[in-house]
Structures are given as C-alpha cells and as structure tokens.
Amino acid sequence: MNELPMSAPDITDRERELVIEVLNTPNLSGGGPMLQQLEAMCAACAGRKYAIAVSSGTAALHIIVRGLGLGPGDAVITTPYSFVASSNCLLYEGVEPVFVDIQQDTFNIDPDRIRKLLHGNAALRRRVKGILAVDVFGHPAEWDSLKAIAVEYGLRLIEDSAESLGSSYRGRPAGSFGDAGVFAFYPNKQITTGEGGAVLTDDEGLAEVCRSLRNQGRGPSSEWLEHVRLGYNYRLSEIHAALGVAQMERLDDLLAKRAQVAAGYTQRLQNVPYLSVPSRHPDVDVSWFVYVIRLKNGSHRTQVVQRLKEKGIPTRPYFPAIHLMPFYAAQFGFKPGDFPATEAVASSTLALPFHGNMDEASMDYVCDQLLSLTEELS
Numbered sequence: 261m262n263e264l265p266m267s268a269p270d271i272t273d274r275e276r277e278l279v280i281e282v283l284n285t286p287n288l289s290g291g292g293p294m295l296q297q298l299e300a301m302c303a304a305c306a307g308r309k310y311a312i313a314v315s316s317g318t319a320a321l322h323i324i325v326r327g328l329g330l331g332p333g334d335a336v337i338t339t340p341y342s343f344v345a346s347s348n349c350l351l352y353e354g355v356e357p358v359f360v361d362i363q364q365d366t367f368n369i370d371p372d373r374i375r376k377l378l379h380g381n382a383a384l385r386r387r388v389k390g391i392l393a394v395d396v397f398g399h400p401a402e403w404d405s406l407k408a409i410a411v412e413y414g415l416r417l418i419e420d421s422a423e424s425l426g427s428s429y430r431g432r433p434a435g436s437f438g439d440a441g442v443f444a445f446y447p448n449k450q451i452t453t454g455e456g457g458a459v460l461t462d463d464e465g466l467a468e469v470c471r472s473l474r475n476q477g478r479g480p481s482s483e484w485l486e487h488v489r490l491g492y493n494y495r496l497s498e499i500h501a502a503l504g505v506a507q508m509e510r511l512d513d514l515l516a517k518r519a520q521v522a523a524g525y526t527q528r529l530q531n532v533p534y535l536s537v538p539s540r541h542p543d544v545d546v547s548w549f550v551y552v553i554r555l556k557n558g559s560h561r562t563q564v565v566q567r568l569k570e571k572g573i574p575t576r577p578y579f580p581a582i583h584l585m586p587f588y589a590a591q592f593g594f595k596p597g598d599f600p601a602t603e604a605v606a607s608s609t610l611a612l613p614f615h616g617n618m619d620e621a622s623m624d625y626v627c628d629q630l631l632s633l634t635e636e637l638s
C-alpha cells in the first residue's frame with residue numbers, strides 16, 4: 261500500500277466553480293460578495309451576530325486579544341495542552357499566559373483547577389483579565405462552568421474553537437461561547453480555505469475593531485488611506501473565501517463523512533487492550549477534527565510510531581505540551597512536572613491518519629497494524 265496521507269482536504273467541482281467565478285471578476289480581494297457570504301455562513305454556524313473572516317485562525321485569535329484591550333501587565337488563564345497558537349496569541353500582545361492543567365478524559369482545561377487557583381491567589385486575581393479555553397480535538401470545553409467563573413471574577417472569555425466547527429455543547433454551537441470565538445480553515449480542519457480563519461462574536465464594538473485591525477487599522481467609513489489605529493493585513497482574499505463558501509455549502513456532508521470514519525476507527529480499535537479510543541462527555545456532540553488514540557503506557561509510543569511508519573502509516577504525537585516548548589520553558593521557567601495531567605496526556609496521545617474520504621481498506625490497514633502489536637504491548 262502507498263504511504264497514507266495524515267489528512268486530506270475534500271475538494272469538489274463546486275469549490276473549483278466558485279474559485280473560478282472569482283477569477284473571472286476584477287475583484288480578487290478587499291472584501292466582496294464571497295467574503296460576505298462566508299462570514300454570514302460562519303456566523304450562522306456559530307449562532308453569532310458577527311463573523312469577521314481573516315487570513316488564519318491565529319490572526320483571528322490575535323485580533324481578539326488586541327480588540328479586547330489585553331496587553332502588558334495582564335494575564336490570561338489558558339491550557340498548556342493545545343496547538344501553540346492559542347497561547348502565542350497572548351505573547352504577541354505582551355500578555356502573560358497562566359497555564360492551568362487539563363481533565364484527563366476530555367483533554368480540556370479543568371474549570372475546578374481554575375477556581376482553586378484564583379481562590380487561593382489574590383496577587384494573581386489582580387493580574388488575570390481573561391480565560392482562553394480550547395475545544396481540544398473538537399470536544400467542547402465546559403463552557404457553563406467557565407462562563408460562571410468568568411462572571412464571578414469579572415474576566416473576559418475567549419473560545420478557541422479552531423478545531424470544533426460544527427460541534428455543540430448542551431445544544432449550543434461551538435464558537436458561540438464567551439466574548440468571542442474563532443474558526444480556522446487550514447487544510448486539515450473540518451472546512452478549508454487553504455489558509456484562513458474567522459472571529460465570531462455578538463459584540464458589535466469588538467466586531468468593528470476586528471474589521472479595522474484586519475484591514476490595516478482603517479476606520480469603518482474613513483478614506484482608503486486613513487488609518488485610525490495600528491492594524492495588520494489579515495485580510496482573506498475573495499479566492500480563499502470562495503473556497504470556504506463551497507465548503508460551508510457542503511458542511512453537513514463533510515462532517516457526516518468524518519464522523520463515519522471516526523466511527524469506523526472506534527469500532528475497530530475499541531477493544532485493543534493497550535490503547536483507548538477518544539471519549540466523549542454525554543452533553544456534547546463532537547464534530548471530528550482528528551482521530552487521536554491514547555496509549556495506556558506512554559513509553560510504548562515510540563514503538564507504535566515506528567511500526568506504523570515502517571508500514572507507510574504516518575502518525576503525529578499530538579499535542580506536545582506548550583509549557584515545555586523550548587521558548588516557553590526559557591521565557592517563563594516552566595519545567596517537567598509543572599502540569600502533570602497535560603504531560604501524562606501529551607506523552608501518550610497519537611493522531612492517526614484521518615480525513616473524510618478515508619476508505620474502509622485504509623482503516624483496516626491502519627487498525628490491523630495496531631492490532632498486530634497487541635501481544636507485545638499488553
């Protein structure tokens with residue numbers, strides 16, 4: 261069998277048609293019908309009043325942090341088990357990330373630990389201005405508890421829903437929680453624009469500031485070269501937006517295909533004794549981003565990765581802990597043992613090849629290799 265891809269976008273003639281439609285107009289960027297349509301679709305999907313589409317999910321996080329007025333001297337509570345962008349967006353603005361450890365079943369930030377930390381630390385309470393939680397691997401965080409803490413302590417609440425487009429928590433959609441959330445459209449996400457992302461919010465003022473920050477700090481009605489604040493070029497072109505519109509039109513189908521592959525993996529792997537399949541809280545509905553297994557003994561991971569690699573099957577040790585990345589450890593003095601649950605999870609999780617068009621034969625092939633290790637690893 262040829263090397264399997266780790267992930268793959270799902271592109272049809274509809275995506276090609278809409279991209280070519282843009283290429284046949286003189287308006288390739290700068291906000292146009294495709295951008296507006298994509299924003300309306302994202303806002304509807306997240307149950308929000310406003311969506312502001314930008315050039316990446318990271319850019320979306322950055323302008324939320326900036327738009328909420330967070331800066332040097334402020335601290336924001338966040339998770340060390342995530343893609344690094346959820347924490348980097350704080351560093352861009354000189355905001356201190358205060359990591360809080362995760363729940364071992366959902367891999368999401370643990371609201372009880374946030375409460376304990378804030379309760380016992382008056383100096384920290386003065387610096388902390390917000391919570392930035394992540395819907396890890398598409399599984400929504402405990403938004404009701406997080407919201408209650410944010411209200412009690414007067415904190416901003418930011419949702420990194422870059423991995424959870426289409427998920428829901430207690431019947432409410434991912435991206436609908438907190439002051440603002442984000443979607444991301446890199447090719448391995450549930451929908452793609454090549455590169456891209458969106459800010460999601462109900463706050464009209466924040467939406468307006470984010471539109472300005474994305475477009476070099478221009479004011480809403482000002483002249484083309486009148487810049488009212490320091491901004492960025494975080495625009496999403498009409499070409500990218502067209503791709504996103506076609507993907508959003510097909511969203512139900514895209515998510516159903518991914519769910520079917522995830523179910524296929526779970527069915528084949530649920531009784532393999534040396535690993536666990538992803539677990540779900542009863543009050544969430546998860547849109548599948550990646551398929552991540554957890555080895556019961558993390559020291560087996562090298563062997564599993566090696567065996568699969570020999571058979572042409574790529575895997576990713578996903579996520580590594582953020583606090584142990586060299587520049588975080590150097591800048592903040594983090595060390596192994598600081599966040600034990602995160603470290604235990606980070607050293608034992610493994611993402612398998614996953615995308616909506618993965619066929620039964622490929623799933624059989626991957627799972628047969630994993631099954632063949634059972635005797636050695638149990």
Ligand SMILES: *Cc1c(COP(=O)(O)O)cnc(C)c1O
Nearest residue numbers: 316317318343345422444445446
């Ligand atoms: C993908 C992702 C982002 C944003 O990614 P971009 O590549 O900048 O679009 C942010 N946070 C998490 C958790 C992600 O998985």
